[in-house]
Amino acid sequence: MASDAHRAIDAIWRIESAKVIAGLARMVRDVGLAEDLAQDALVAALEQWPESGVPENPGAWLMATAKHRAIDALRRASTLERKHELLARELEVEQMTPPDLDAALDDHVGDDLLSLVFTTCHPVLATEARVALTLRLFGGLTTTEIARAFLVSEATVAQRIVRAKRTLAATHVPIELPGRDELPERLSSVLGVVYLVFNEGYAATGGEDWIRPALCEDALRLGRILASLMPREPEVHGLVALMEIQASRLRARVGPGGAAVLLGDQDRARWDQLLIRRGLAALERAEALGGSLGTYALQAAIAACHARARTVEDTDWPRIAALYDALAQLAPSPVVELNRAVAVSMAFGPAAGLELVDRLAEEPALRGYHLLPSVRGDLLSRLGRLDEARTEFERAASLTQNARERELLAGRAAACLPGANGRP
Amino acid sequence: MRFMIIRKADANTEAGVMPRTELLEAMGNYMEEMVKAGVLLAGDGLHPSAKGVRVAFSGGTPSVVDGPFAETKELIAGFTLIDVKSLDEAIEWVKRWPAALDGDPEIEIRQVLEAEDFGAEFTPEQREKEERMRAEIEDRS
Numbered sequence: 001m002a003s004d005a006h007r008a009i010d011a012i013w014r015i016e017s018a019k020v021i022a023g024l025a026r027m028v029r030d031v032g033l034a035e036d037l038a039q040d041a042l043v044a045a046l047e048q049w050p051e052s053g054v055p056e057n058p059g060a061w062l063m064a065t066a067k068h069r070a071i072d073a074l075r076r077a078s079t080l081e082r083k084h085e086l087l088a089r090e091l092e093v094e095q096m097t098p099p100d101l102d103a104a105l106d107d108h109v110g111d112d113l114l115s116l117v118f119t120t121c122h123p124v125l126a127t128e129a130r131v132a133l134t135l136r137l138f139g140g141l142t143t144t145e146i147a148r149a150f151l152v153s154e155a156t157v158a159q160r161i162v163r164a165k166r167t168l169a170a171t172h173v174p175i176e177l178p179g180r181d182e183l184p185e186r187l188s189s190v191l192g193v194v195y196l197v198f199n200e201g202y203a204a205t206g207g208e209d210w211i212r213p214a215l216c217e218d219a220l221r222l223g224r225i226l227a228s229l230m231p232r233e234p235e236v237h238g239l240v241a242l243m244e245i246q247a248s249r250l251r252a253r254v255g256p257g258g259a260a261v262l263l264g265d266q267d268r269a270r271w272d273q274l275l276i277r278r279g280l281a282a283l284e285r286a287e288a289l290g291g292s293l294g295t296y297a298l299q300a301a302i303a304a305c306h307a308r309a310r311t312v313e314d315t316d317w318p319r320i321a322a323l324y325d326a327l328a329q330l331a332p333s334p335v336v337e338l339n340r341a342v343a344v345s346m347a348f349g350p351a352a353g354l355e356l357v358d359r360l361a362e363e364p365a366l367r368g369y370h371l372l373p374s375v376r377g378d379l380l381s382r383l384g385r386l387d388e389a390r391t392e393f394e395r396a397a398s399l400t401q402n403a404r405e406r407e408l409l410a411g412r413a414a415a416c417l418p419g420a421n422g423r424p
Numbered sequence: 425m426r427f428m429i430i431r432k433a434d435a436n437t438e439a440g441v442m443p444r445t446e447l448l449e450a451m452g453n454y455m456e457e458m459v460k461a462g463v464l465l466a467g468d469g470l471h472p473s474a475k476g477v478r479v480a481f482s483g484g485t486p487s488v489v490d491g492p493f494a495e496t497k498e499l500i501a502g503f504t505l506i507d508v509k510s511l512d513e514a515i516e517w518v519k520r521w522p523a524a525l526d527g528d529p530e531i532e533i534r535q536v537l538e539a540e541d542f543g544a545e546f547t548p549e550q551r552e553k554e555e556r557m558r559a560e561i562e563d564r565s
Contacts, residue, residue: 011512015461110460217507224462251538274465274505 005050016059022112032165041066129164237286238297244279245303248272317347350382370399390416426536427514433499450522467504
């Protein structure tokens with residue numbers, strides 16, 4: 001049946017598309033052209049496979065078909081420019097080289113995929129463009145899926161992708177692995193894109209839903225792929241560890257009616273032990289590679305403290321406060337400082353935490369950030385200063401963009417009212 | 425979504441025949457492909473049912489029956505857990521199983537239940553929490 005074949009082709013595309021695009025990008029030296037050619041091969045598959053059946057090695061078939069198109073396209077393109085002519089001939093030679101296509105592909109696949117993702121996350125692109133292009137080319141998501149995930153129109157996503165490809169071509173970004181000296185910055189851009197996707201799923205900044213698990217799954221898959229491609233990079237394992245452990249709490253994060261449930265209130269029996277185990281193993285790998293922990297590994301180590309604690313009371317808060325201390329030194333930021341304040345308040349009491357939070361009151365980077373009044377409200381309420389706490393919760397509720405979170409904060413404000421919850 | 429790929433038992437697995445080098449290598453490559461694709465979560469092979477037991481309940485009382493068990497084709501010889509977008513993608517992965525070397529096994533694919541599949545069914549603790557929340561809201565009004 002045709003529809004069965006189409007569904008099979010969709011599935012194959014999801015598995016193979018990044019490899020095909022990456023291989024083509026190496027050959028034609030242009031990710032935009034590579035994707036077009038890969039799409040052509042997909043169209044050919046959609047035309048032929050329902051009749052002929054799916055070939056034994058569909059990935060190799062797609063690759064070979066796309067290569068043929070590449071040669072044709074290069075022949076036709078820009079009236080036999082010498083460079084293109086050479087490239088086409090090169091490809092043809094490769095094409096004629098004998099059949100161990102699989103092995104030939106495998107040799108290149110890892111490097112091709114990495115070159116592709118370093119390109120789609122290139123700093124020359126705006127963050128939004130990096131995200132869209134990476135999900136599309138490296139993650140195999142459709143424009144529709146990306147649009148749905150980020151709550152923007154398909155036209156917007158398509159536009160971002162087109163512009164990103166144009167920018168890459170115009171700035172002559174080479175599709176290759178970054179050199180040793182460039183690597184830290186480029187790697188951090190790649191990991192940053194993956195974590196941004198994860199976070200958009202984990203704590204949606206907009207919309208009606210508090211979490212969007214599908215995005216977390218996409219980010220996790222990308223992270224796991226990166227870990228297998230760069231097994232010697234501790235921060236890649238650090239990021240995977242962080243995402244696995246955070247994702248382990250996804251189903252405990254949503255309460256009845258879709259309301260947000262914060263860490264301290266979560267039913268820990270609902271945490272996903274498989275993901276926790278995978279996360280702890282990834283963290284061990286990051287630690288085993290030596291050197292001091294990077295920002296992702298440190299955050300993973302913090303997440304691991306929570307994952308290991310059977311109850312909130314069992315949490316090793318002094319260790320978490322120390323890890324935040326290390327994080328604040330490595331990557332100082334008001335947000336990290338705010339988290340450190342929370343950890344300190346749990347380890348050494350709300351007054352100690354409040355002292356740190358109050359130092360952040362004038363921080364311009366936190367102006368309009370709902371978590372500042374939210375944390376302050378929490379500390380004040382723990383100190384029994386309920387009227388001040390209510391004001392803070394109300395402010396926090398007015399600042400958040402997420403409907404579910406607003407509900408939660410409004411609830412906490414209401415609980416500080418006289419008469420609520422046994423208050424006199 | 426998660427799927428469990430269940431490799432059914434056959435005469436060889438039930439006899440405890442260890443896989444030959446070629447199969448081990450092919451299986452290793454296959455698993456490696458799934459790791460590289462970021463879809464493999466966990467997986468293992470199982471000892472023959474001769475080393476297993478069944479615990480049956482009758483009126484809440486357990487009784488333990490030693491293996492082996494007769495209905496070989498219904499038994500399980502190994503499992504793999506993967507995280508993919510669709511059943512079709514899971515099928516696509518299973519089609520790549522090194523079947524020729526593995527004695528043309530029968531493989532079953534089953535979807536793992538996820539939180540949203542439970543719908544309105546929450547844990548008692550959560551339900552209690554919700555009820556408490558409701559009560560608080562009513563108190564205030």
